[in-house]
Amino acid sequence: MGTTQLQTVPEPKYWHLKTVLTEALDSEFTVGEILPNERELAARFGVARATLRQALEQLELEGRLQRRRGVGTTVAPPRMGVAVGTEEHAWPSVGGDAWEPADCEFAVPPAAVADALETGHGEAVHIVRRTRVNNGQTVAAELLYIPQASVPELTGIDAPSGPARARAVLRELQRREATGQDRAVELGSAGADDAKALDRLPGAPVLVVTTRYFAEGRTAALSVATYRADTCRLTFGDAGGVEIHHTPERRAS
Amino acid sequence: MGTTQLQTVPEPKYWHLKTVLTEALDSEFTVGEILPNERELAARFGVARATLRQALEQLELEGRLQRRRGVGTTVAPPRMGVAVGTEEHAWPSVGGDAWEPADCEFAVPPAAVADALETGHGEAVHIVRRTRVNNGQTVAAELLYIPQASVPELTGIDAPSGPARARAVLRELQRREATGQDRAVELGSAGADDAKALDRLPGAPVLVVTTRYFAEGRTAALSVATYRADTCRLTFGDAGGVEIHHTPERRAS
DNA sequence: GAGTGGTCTAGACCACGGT
DNA sequence: CCGTGGTCTAGACCACTCT
Numbered sequence: 001m002g003t004t005q006l007q008t009v010p011e012p013k014y015w016h017l018k019t020v021l022t023e024a025l026d027s028e029f030t031v032g033e034i035l036p037n038e039r040e041l042a043a044r045f046g047v048a049r050a051t052l053r054q055a056l057e058q059l060e061l062e063g064r065l066q067r068r069r070g071v072g073t074t075v076a077p078p079r080m081g082v083a084v085g086t087e088e089h090a091w092p093s094v095g096g097d098a099w100e101p102a103d104c105e106f107a108v109p110p111a112a113v114a115d116a117l118e119t120g121h122g123e124a125v126h127i128v129r130r131t132r133v134n135n136g137q138t139v140a141a142e143l144l145y146i147p148q149a150s151v152p153e154l155t156g157i158d159a160p161s162g163p164a165r166a167r168a169v170l171r172e173l174q175r176r177e178a179t180g181q182d183r184a185v186e187l188g189s190a191g192a193d194d195a196k197a198l199d200r201l202p203g204a205p206v207l208v209v210t211t212r213y214f215a216e217g218r219t220a221a222l223s224v225a226t227y228r229a230d231t232c233r234l235t236f237g238d239a240g241g242v243e244i245h246h247t248p249e250r251r252a253s
Numbered sequence: 254m255g256t257t258q259l260q261t262v263p264e265p266k267y268w269h270l271k272t273v274l275t276e277a278l279d280s281e282f283t284v285g286e287i288l289p290n291e292r293e294l295a296a297r298f299g300v301a302r303a304t305l306r307q308a309l310e311q312l313e314l315e316g317r318l319q320r321r322r323g324v325g326t327t328v329a330p331p332r333m334g335v336a337v338g339t340e341e342h343a344w345p346s347v348g349g350d351a352w353e354p355a356d357c358e359f360a361v362p363p364a365a366v367a368d369a370l371e372t373g374h375g376e377a378v379h380i381v382r383r384t385r386v387n388n389g390q391t392v393a394a395e396l397l398y399i400p401q402a403s404v405p406e407l408t409g410i411d412a413p414s415g416p417a418r419a420r421a422v423l424r425e426l427q428r429r430e431a432t433g434q435d436r437a438v439e440l441g442s443a444g445a446d447d448a449k450a451l452d453r454l455p456g457a458p459v460l461v462v463t464t465r466y467f468a469e470g471r472t473a474a475l476s477v478a479t480y481r482a483d484t485c486r487l488t489f490g491d492a493g494g495v496e497i498h499h500t501p502e503r504r505a506s
Numbered sequence: 507g508a509g510t511g512g513t514c515t516a517g518a519c520c521a522c523g524g525t
Numbered sequence: 526c527c528g529t530g531g532t533c534t535a536g537a538c539c540a541c542t543c544t
Contacts, residue, residue, distance in 0.1 A: 010539085010540090012455075012512080012513060012514090013513075013514075014513080014514090015455060015456065018456075037528075037529060037530080038529080038530065039529095047514080047515085048514060048515045048516065048517090049515090049516085049517095050513095050514070050515070050516090051513080051514060051515080053530090053531090054513085054514090056530095058442055058456055061440065061441075061442055061458065062440075062441055062442055063439070063440070067529095067530065067531095068522090068523085068529085068530075069521065069522050069523075069529065069530045069531060070521075070522040070523035070524070070528080070529050070530070071522090071523060071524080071528095071529065071530080072528090072529060072530075073529090073530080079439060081437065085489070112497045113497065116496070116497060181490045182488075182490050183488070183489040183490055184334065184486050184487065184488045184489070184496070185438055185460070185486070185487045185489070186316070186332060186460075186482075186485070186486040186487065187314060187315075187316070187440065187458060187460065187482040187483075188314075188315055189311055189314055189315055201531080202265075202268060203268065203271075203311055205314065205440060205458070207438070207439075207440065207460075210497055224497065229439075229440040230440075232439070233437050233438070233439040234437065234438045234439065235435075235436070235437045235438075236338070236436040236437070236438070236489060237434045237435055237436050243369070243437070244365045244366065244369065244463055244477065263520095263521080265531080265532060265533090266532075266533075267532080267533090290509075290510060290511080291510080291511065292510090300533080300534085301533060301534045301535065301536090302534095302535085302536095303532095303533070303534075303535090304532080304533060304534080306511090306512090307532085307533090309511095320510095320511065320512095321510085321511075321541090321542085322510065322511045322512060322540065322541050322542075323509080323510050323511070323540075323541035323542030323543075324509095324510065324511080324541085324542060324543080325509090325510060325511075326510090326511080454512080
């Protein structure tokens with residue numbers, strides 16, 4: 001079966017639209033430029049707005065467009081590479097990339113998390129919430145589950161919650177030199193709280209990175225981090241990750 | 254799953270619908286079970302079919318449902334963990350997981366690929382196409398770009414194309430002991446050919462894994478693999494990857 | 507042929523951002 | 526306030542799969 005498809009299959013309109021728009025983006029638009037609004041684009045292409053939107057949704061999924069209610073549709077910059085799995089716990093901000101502790105509580109985690117942590121199902125753990133900010137944009141929201149056993153020397157004299165508490169727990173965890181292994185990536189959709197943290201609408205596509213941290217042979221912590229799928233390219237390994245662009249980009253002047 | 258009333262809340266209907274359906278899936282359905290058709294579901298919830306479909310689309314994106322035209326909507330099994338980055342080139346089928354060479358050609362790659370390979374822009378390379386089959390399902394389609402310099406001893410006496418040729422190129426590449434590094438993962442949508450290989454519709458969400466292989470200090474090959482985002486959870490590292498389930502699943506009896 | 511999901515239309519109203 | 530994208534409706538027809 002050759003790659004040439006000269007079949008008489010009717011290509012869906014939104015698919016053809018997407019192709020046309022992609023070519024237009026490559027040749028006639030610059031990063032950050034605002035597209036005509038949906039009603040005008042639909043009229044220009046002679047399709048219903050819903051059909052036009054189907055094409056725009058795909059392009060947004062692929063990171064080519066950015067749409068914001070009340071503002072408009074803009075041409076998105078190439079996805080930013082976000083390193084995963086190197087020095088996740090690095091405290092100092094390196095190259096405009098940093099984790100910012102947001103909150104901490106001591107509560108019972110979901111059953112599935114308790115299983116992975118090998119703790120009892122009713123057992124409370126430290127739950128640290130933090131966000132990852134890269135070049136001014138929040139690219140990820142993370143929930144870190146840390147059993148009390150992993151931070152035994154943590155006393156209760158600090159603040160019971162809030163960023164200060166989060167910092168204290170993380171500092172204690174870091175003293176144990178937990179190393180991340182057993183990492184998994186899958187597609188998900190942002191929940192209400194994650195969506196707010198990531199400045200997206202609920203249901204926005206996210207890449208869910210689940211990491212199990214080990215220290216001294218035991219599971220020291222479990223991290224569930226949701227990354228914006230539209231703007232992020234997750235990179236692994238020591239180097240910066242491969243970057244394959246659709247087309248040599250023109251830059252806004 | 255009774256007829257629940259939708260309140261006049263700022264929460265979108267499809268979002269609430271998704272929540273209700275999620276709970277129903279957890280409690281009242283078993284893996285593989287067929288849901289009522291869209292028209293009936295829409296009527297049962299008192300919404301338009303388009304709205305119902307919006308909820309189903311999200312659930313399919315999250316890997317909870319599987320929809321097939323002409324068949325129906327079924328409850329999807331938990332995502333399968335697919336190891337990435339360990340023994341990608343492993344020849345023998347291990348545990349029902351294997352790469353199957355499909356084709357090979359000698360052609361000029363896209364400019365972006367040539368850049369990553371550090372070859373000239375007009376220079377032809379070997380392009381191997383193969384698919385990854387896991388437990389009977391095709392979970393990934395890959396394009397492997399291999400410069401002639403990486404397989405210098407490859408002679409032209411073999412078949413010029415086809416699976417046999419693909420096997421020969423891969424064998425030669427493996428002799429160089431290329432190791433994968435510099436890996437990146439991002440969200441994409443399946444093209445026409447990938448969609449066909451993955452048994453999905455064009456535009457289906459995929460996880461694009463880009464890997465640069467090194468041998469003797471040089472870039473030996475570049476791999477662009479698209480994994481089905483609905484059924485796959487990509488796992489990294491030596492172990493099997495973390496598995497977080499929504500809910501303790503019931504099994505079809 | 508019957509039944510399913512996939513595409514498409516032409517409207518309407520809502521929520522939000524900037525003025 | 527206006528203009529934007531987001532949600533929603535009630536239809537219609539098409540492509541596909543199974544029997």
